[in-house]
Amino acid sequence: MSSRNKKWDELERLRNEAQDLYESNSAQHKWTRIRTKLEKIIELDPTDKIALFHLGNFWYKIGLSEKALTFFEKIIRLDENHMNAWFYKGLVLIYMEEDKEAVKCFDKVILMHEPPNEAWLNKGIALHNMGKFEEALRYYDQYINFDEKNQDNPNVLIKKSAILLELGRNNEAVIFYDRAISLDKSLRKKMKRPKSK
Numbered sequence: 322m323s324s325r326n327k328k329w330d331e332l333e334r335l336r337n338e339a340q341d342l343y344e345s346n347s348a349q350h351k352w353t354r355i356r357t358k359l360e361k362i363i364e365l366d367p368t369d370k371i372a373l374f375h376l377g378n379f380w381y382k383i384g385l386s387e388k389a390l391t392f393f394e395k396i397i398r399l400d401e402n403h404m405n406a407w408f409y410k411g412l413v414l415i416y417m418e419e420d421k422e423a424v425k426c427f428d429k430v431i432l433m434h435e436p437p438n439e440a441w442l443n444k445g446i447a448l449h450n451m452g453k454f455e456e457a458l459r460y461y462d463q464y465i466n467f468d469e470k471n472q473d474n475p476n477v478l479i480k481k482s483a484i485l486l487e488l489g490r491n492n493e494a495v496i497f498y499d500r501a502i503s504l505d506k507s508l509r510k511k512m513k514r515p516k517s518k
Contacts, residue, residue: 420447438467475505491518
């Protein structure tokens with residue numbers, strides 16, 4: 322067997338083991354083991370977009386945003402149309418309070434084939450953070466109207482309530498606040514009930 326075939330066999334084995342770990346609920350030290358396998362895959366094939374993506378996602382989930390960003394940017398350099406890399410780059414940028422750059426990422430995602438409806442939500446969040454309330458409200462509404470299940474997302478409803486309050490539309494803010502609280506009472510800790518005008 323040639324060294325090239327051995328490398329590909331090793332890559333395939335590592336990919337399968339990483340996937341098995343992702344699907345396992347009981348693996349001890351699961352994330353550390355997954356990370357080790359993904360790093361080995363990248364060592365063997367630095368252009369493996371799946372391993373790069375999962376490593377970026379790993380660093381994002383544990384709060385190392387700058388490290389996560391480097392992985393998503395590597396993927397984008399390899400494939401400028403990698404929707405998930407653009408999407409997660411946008412999420413990382415929101416976390417890093419670079420909302421203007423995040424909006425650009427979600428703009429790219431929204432123009433792609435079958436973007437996740439969370440692209441509208443996260444663009445709305447970035448715009449909200451920037452104080453562009455009218456525009457943010459349009460994107461929250463786009464998300465809410467995209468799918469019937471989104472209409473009962475209490476976290477989005479509370480965000481919409483906050484935006485309406487910023488816009489001086491208190492009566493509407495109360496309606497969305499009450500709906501959000503009826504779905505998740507813990508949201509009272511995030512925001513006080515708006516006063517009607």
